[in-house]
Amino acid sequence: MKETPPRRADPSPGKDLARRRRERIAIGIVAVLVIGLTILEANLAAVGGMAFSSNIVIFALINLNVILIVLLIFLVTRNVFKLILDRKRNILGAKIRSRLVFIFIAFSLIPTILLFVAAANITTTSIKSWIGGRVGVALTNALDIVRGNLEKEAASLSGVADQAASAVLRKSRKDSLKTSLEKSRKGSSPDVSLLVVGRGGVLAASGDVTGEIATQIRSRLKGEEGNVVRGGVMTFIGESYASAVRRLPDGRAVVAVKTIPRDEANKIRDIAKAYDEYHQVRLLDDPIRASYIATLILITLLVVFAASWMGIYLARQITVPIQMLAEGTEKVASGDLDVRLDYRSDDEFGHLVGSFNRMTADLKGMKKSLEDANVSLSSTFEELRRRSRFIETILTNISTGVIVIDRLGRISMINKVAELILSIKTDKVLGKPYKEVVREEHYETVRTLSREVGETPGRKVERQVDLSVMGKEISLRVSVTSLQGDDGEYLGLVVAFDDLSQAMRLQRIMAWREVARRIAHEIRNPLTPIQLSTERLQKKFAPLHDRDPAFSECTQTILSEVESLKSLVEEFTRFARMPAPAFKEGNLVEELRPVVETFRAAHSGIAWEFEGEDIPTVWFDPFQIRRAVTNLLENAASALGGQGRVAVRVAHEPGLGSVRVSVRDDGPGIPSGDRDRLFEPYFSRKEGGTGLGLAIVSAIASDHQGTVVVRDNVPRGSVFEIEIPVRPKRRG
Amino acid sequence: MRYVVISLVFLVVFVTPVLSADTSPKPRITDIHGEAKEGKAKVHFTLRNAFSPEMVEALKSGIEISFETVVRVQRHHRNWFDATVGKITFSRSVRYDVLSRVYRLNRGKEVDLLPDIFTALAGMTRYEIVVPLTSPVTPGKRYQALVRTRLDKVGLSEPLRSILFFSSLWDLETEWAIGAIAAP
Structure with a gap:
């Protein structure tokens, strides 16, 4: 299966910053919304006639919880979807980021949820065991004991109260109420006080009873007003007192009060308080548990939120430099050496990015050097090629045939003239060893020349060589030069040759023309006298030899041969005097x-x-x-x-x-x-x-x-x- | 996506409280009457449906329950705004003392120790309040009293207050109730 190359992420870091800024603004807006919604809710409740009390805090916290949950769901879901999309789109770094985020969330979510469940269970179990256990029984028993003791104390004061009431009723006009009380109190415990309480308050008192206790007893009396008391004596108890009350027929009441010592009173107060708290907890069992669980949920959400956010942040911290490096490497691979990664950190990634930047800078420098060297080489190569073309042009245009043989004996160059003179095709012989190209009948000549070149001090030999090429005899002036480098190394041979055939032919023609001219000159001069003399002999002596045909035949032969010679001389003359062509x-x-x-x-x-x-x-x-x-x-x-x-x-x-x-x-x-x-x-x-x-x-x-x-x-x-x-x- | 989230938030914030609203009888003020004369107004009224069974149970468990009441006396104008001529805000609380087995009804200045809950609840729901007036009463004119009561605080023990610091156990708040005040 062909794997598609990873795509680059959004290349613009500015967009990422803008996105984060938008997120921060969104979070701010959400916070404002929470406050605004809370206030709005409160106002709506008041306007709509709904019951409203001091629960703004709970509204705010509920809203905060909701917003946190929504934010958490939104952020986690958004990031998860983004990761999934990035993975599907094969964005660079998405795979490792998704793995890291998954691991971070899993490692935070699983223990947090476990902790939450355990804590919730422990809390619920603790509350249940506390409520349903023996704590309640102990508290109730303790309170009953305290109350019983106080009741006993109060009952023990009934006699004192009765005596005091009798004394008050019997008192003479001379005695005051207080005196009567003092008399009655004699023989009693020092912590016992006596009071006479009327409708307007305490009428008389004997002993160290506090005002608070007196007020409480008076309130109790008021509360019990109208109630019929069996035996006529009532007992009132409190945290710090026990009392017995005897109502008098006139509406007054005589109270015998025993003040509980402070330490003991405090202990009684603590027992009563603990009893109260126990019953309150028992009553508010569900709200307390709900409160604990709500707190745990809040903490769990915050932990999960923070862990998820931290996971995403750490994953980004790890994957961003990797992603940058991957993108940078891709750019470098595509030839862009101006890549500079803008990432600063003291960790290994920062070091890695720094090394990458140095590497690209070095590569760029090396590339520049290579390009300069390439330009220089190109220039040199162009110059060499130009010179080579120049030499080729010269070799092509000169009338001398040139063949270059390299040090391995292969024909490396042959010019056009050489092709024509030797009737060979360059493409058939170029690159081949000359020994394969040279014909058998010429091989000995070539070998001799080659040997002589090696033996000659100047490494150059010139010879005239006659060859038969394509059935045509040609004469060549051959110059063979051994090529040597600066260090004396043998580089090959240069064979240059001129076709002398035409020149020799011209020379022969010229020579023949001269011969013809001279022959014509030498022959033409005696021919006319010979012809004239023969014609005179014919005219003068023919009649004398008319019976002898030999005379006539001989003279006629002489004349015809002279005529032939004349025409021959004429041809010679014409050949010798051939004019220059008129072009x-x-x-x-x-x-x-x-x-x-x-x-x-x-x-x-x-x-x-x-x-x-x-x-x-x-x-x-x-x-x-x-x-x-x-x-x-x-x-x-x-x-x-x-x-x-x-x-x-x-x-x-x-x-x-x-x-x-x-x-x-x-x-x-x-x-x-x-x-x-x-x-x-x-x-x-x-x-x-x-x-x-x-x-x-x-x-x-x-x-x-x-x-x-x-x-x-x-x-x-x-x-x-x-x-x-x-x-x-x-x-x- | 964002619209879905916003919709969810509004659903949770607005709809849920409405759906979860208590359907029990609402507390209200009734029987407002009284008389205004000589710089003060004596106002009688009754608070009904104030104590739910849960509240009574909580009261018996030693939880202190406190009501804050506002009484406003106004002179009524038929075609104009009513003018407030007197206002008083006071609290009344009740708590059960498990040791002495009495209900402590705190009326502000004095504390009544009441032997039974009926008397205690009666003390928390029946009021006879004297409102000092800031302007003299014009005999024959129409006066009215506006009364509103709400649950002031629930006196929990210290540890429970720290646990349930952000929760309100019960909501109690009446609407403004109006009753005529005689001005002889």
Whole structure:
């Protein structure tokens, strides 16, 4: 399964900051809402007539709880959904963040919930055991004992109260109430006091009874007013007193009070208080438990909230640098070395990010160096290529054939002229060892040259070499130079050669022209006297020898031979005095077409073909070219003997900048042994031929800076080709 | 998403309290009557439905229950705002003393020790209040008393107060009740 590459997170840190700012604002708004809602609730309650008391706090806390729960659910859900979405979208760092958040939440949620459940259970169990246990019984018993003791004390005071009441009723006019009480109190315990209480308050008192106790007893009396008391004595008890009350017929009451010592009174108060608290707890069992559980829930929520938030925060702390590093690495991989991660921290991540930034900076520096080196190398390479092109141009345009052989003996370069001279194709020989390319008959020559180069001190050898290439004998002036590096290392050979064949042919033609001129000069001079003398002998002595035909035949022979010699001399003269070509720019095809038509008319037994391509205008001497082609056509017609086929074709060679006129016949052909001397004067296989026709053709071709070659026609016959440049070079 | 959350918050905040409202009889003030003369107004009224069974039970358990009452005396104007001529705010509380087995009815200035709960509850629900007036009473004019009572505090023991500090055990608050006051 193909894994899709992770996508980058939101690349803009500004957006993240803005989002966090929005979250903070949202939290602030929620807080304000809580307060506002609480106030609104309170007002709504008042306006709507709903019961309202001091429960603003509980409203606020309930709202806070609700908001916290909602916030918690919202934040956790939002973050979980965001993580899920990020994972689905294959956002970089989402997987590790989701794992971390899950682990943090799980590690906080599970123990917190366990703790909550345990605490709630413990609380509930504790309250139940406290309420339902023996605490209540003990408290009730303690209170009953205290109350019983106090009741006993109060009952024991009944006699005192009765005596005091009797004394009060019996008192004489002289005695005051207090005196009566004092008398009655004699013999009683010192902590026992006596009071006479009327409707307006305490009328008389004897002993150290406190005002508070007196007030309480008076209130009790008021509360019991109207109640019928069996035996006439009532007992009142309190935390700090026990009393017996005897009502008098006149509405007054005589009270005997025993004050409980302070320490004992405090203990009684504590017992009563504990009893109260116990019953309150028992009564408020559910609210207390609810309160505990609510507090636990609140704490649990806060812990979970804080743990979740901390988990998300820590996960972000861990994943943000990882995400930044991953994105940075991706950018670096795509070639962006300007990446700088903006993350500062003292921990390992900060160190890692710092190392990454240094690495990208180093890479950028190295890349810059490489680019500079590349530019320099490119420049050097361009210069080398330019020079190479220059050298190639020179080698292409020079008239010398050049072949370069590397140190392994492979042909590494060959120029156009070498191709033409040696009739080889560069693509077939380039890169091949020269020993494989050189023909067997030439191998010895090449080996000799190579050996001589190695033996010569200057590492250079020049020789004239005669070769046969494609059946054509050529003379080459060969220069072989051994290439050596600065350290003397052998690098290969440079073979340069000039084709001397044309030059030698020209030299021979020139020589033959000189010979012809001299022969003509030497022969022509005695011919006229010989002819005149022979004609005089005929005229003077013919009548004397009319019976002897020998005289007449001999003189006639002399005259005919002289005539032959004259025509021969004339040919020689014409060959020797061949003028320099008068170049004109013209259409070569149109110039040659009439020549072929003339031969077609004269030799009807031969099939004459003429093919002229659309060639450019050529600079040539029309007279000389016509003469050269005429000579070739005469030779062809002569070779065919009145039957056969002659094809004349004028073609343009754009690559060579030349035009080629080829005359092809299907005659007997030229023996290979005659080809070397074919264009030399006075070489002829024809009976009666002067041997100057092809020499003149060769001379005309040379005068036009061209060449003439002969080769075999396939399947039979021969082909003569005159090749002249379209625009001859100026000489001198 | 955010609209869902906001809707939930409003649901919880507003709807839940309404749904959970107590359906028991509401406390109210009745039988307001009295007389205003010589710079003071004597106002009688009765507080009904003040004590729920739970409150009575709590009272018996030693929890102190205190009511705060506001009495406002106004001169009534038919086409104008009523003018307050006297106002008094007072508290009355009751607590059961488990040792002496009496109910301590605190009327402010004096404490009555009452032997039974009926007398104690009667003391907490029947009022005869003297309101000092700030302006002289005009005989023959129409006067009225406005009375409102609410649960002032529930006297829990110290540990329970710390546990239940944020909770209110019972809500009690009457609406303003109006009764005519004679001005002879």
